Amino acid sequence: MGEFGLIERLSRIIGSPSKSVVLGIGDDAAVVQSPNSKAQIPNKFQISKSKFKTKEKLLLITTDTLVENVHFKLHGIPRELKALGEKALAVNISDIAAMGGLPTFAVVTIGAPQNYSVKALEHLYQGMLSLCKEYNIQIVGGDTVASPRALLISLTLLGEVEKECLLTRSGAKVGDAIAVTGSFGGNAAAKFDFRRYKIKPCLKAARALAKTGWVTSLIDSSDGLVRSVLEICKASKVGARIWQAEVPRSPRANLTQALYGGEEYELVFTVPGKKVDQLKSEAGKLTGCHIQIIGEVVPRSMGLRLVNRQGKRIIPRQAGYEHFR
């Protein structure tokens, strides 16, 4: 049934969260009330900024696991474990960034086959620590276990976000423009060899966007650009048109890689149409990266479609889209 179906099924078993959970399973990170919170959070989550008058912060929680020969392959090259450590943390930082937040504390679990040396595990840690330093994250705990065959790294990252900066997948409105940072397909073109990945989470850009107050929804592009737009559509109950000629492609990437490649950590977001000019003129300075408008939000009944240069609609490939239309 695939990862997405399983998550939905398990979510149903878990049932409705309590009032202290602002947003449970289903976004890039969970959002919960922090221990010292005084504000009342509405039971049903709504992006109603006016309800959050205090400078109160919410707690963010995300977790991601990488398994050898499933998510990465090792080649016995010295630098690769450091690169793997970087990637393991980067995917989690990207999840926190996609909520408009800042990462704070991490716990790290490493499952290592018996033939792994302590030196090898230290390399993994060094990769994580270089990103920790850059993004001001503290590793505060973890667990090291034996793993029968494959190396695995499981990270849980906490973060915090001011209530007025919280961004989710669910606020896109008909008429909004769909925008992205950076370019797409590069990691797919590099055949997902993580040693050649661009693994720089767009934390600075996401924070800058969150502070503008313009952004209506935000997600990272880890599952591919089209999939990311689809997730915004599902959460926001809208449709979308992606103008495929406007999708920024990485140097060696073809269109399929740019649209569906994934394993990238760019930002995909929506802003009201009337903010587009301001976004175009100020975004570079605000976020430090190139921002491109790649499409528009349309009514849900119109589904998710790609539009080519001739204006002809193309139904996106990949399973799952049929259910949506």
Place this chain on the structure above:
Amino acid sequence: MGEFGLIERLSRIIGSPSKSVVLGIGDDAAVVQSPNSKAQIPNKFQISKSKFKTKEKLLLITTDTLVENVHFKLHGIPRELKALGEKALAVNISDIAAMGGLPTFAVVTIGAPQNYSVKALEHLYQGMLSLCKEYNIQIVGGDTVASPRALLISLTLLGEVEKECLLTRSGAKVGDAIAVTGSFGGNAAAKFDFRRYKIKPCLKAARALAKTGWVTSLIDSSDGLVRSVLEICKASKVGARIWQAEVPRSPRANLTQALYGGEEYELVFTVPGKKVDQLKSEAGKLTGCHIQIIGEVVPRSMGLRLVNRQGKRIIPRQAGYEHFR
């Protein structure tokens, strides 16, 4: 070099934590400042209750991973996956309890070989959810990944604790009595078959003890009774005498199983000698369980020793104790 040596080595790589980290790697759970905290936390952690005048809460983070054929074996029996789910959450609840705190939110990662059915994973979740209900915990996220051979469950559990209730391993003083809840060796006697485990974390008892203000140090007994006392000794820079005749044994457990068995979630703690009478008379009512004094805290130079009925000192077996003396 073993798990404990590895943790120490990796802790050194991670380096000194920032001010927002009250207690990093090395206790049952990490303790950090929560997002809305206003109080200044001293850089070097000290149990100085007077510095914490507000009713402010700290955030607790713990993580534990169970790997098939390393931490548990499966026998293809229907109820066992539910029991495994219970155990996976229970070990983490016990870590939060050992800090004097209350568990709040969990994220769950399951790594499953391809032949696992969704039904099997649902049983795992049902085990976790039965404990979630009992202990008022919300599962707010997770990750489900393919695992090449073994089933694995990795849980990160958050908790919160009022600053004045925080208990660590490091406050034991010479002259304190060493006390325990429950009895020991039962799970070792059951040959670590988790379907027959007692997996009831002592959350109620730990909270009651934390609120008395008497307890100087607390740890759970997951690594075995003697090991737990040793960890208190190391963290508190003291020695200990364990009166082995006073150690409460589970029905079928022999002395070795009771002293070294582990995989149990009782509480091991210290209280000042002058509080012992009050503890004995009030503890049952406060904590709902039997409390037994099993030894005393002595100067560090005297090391950790077991004392038998004849008053003869026995050096505890197992590696690691030599380094301590």
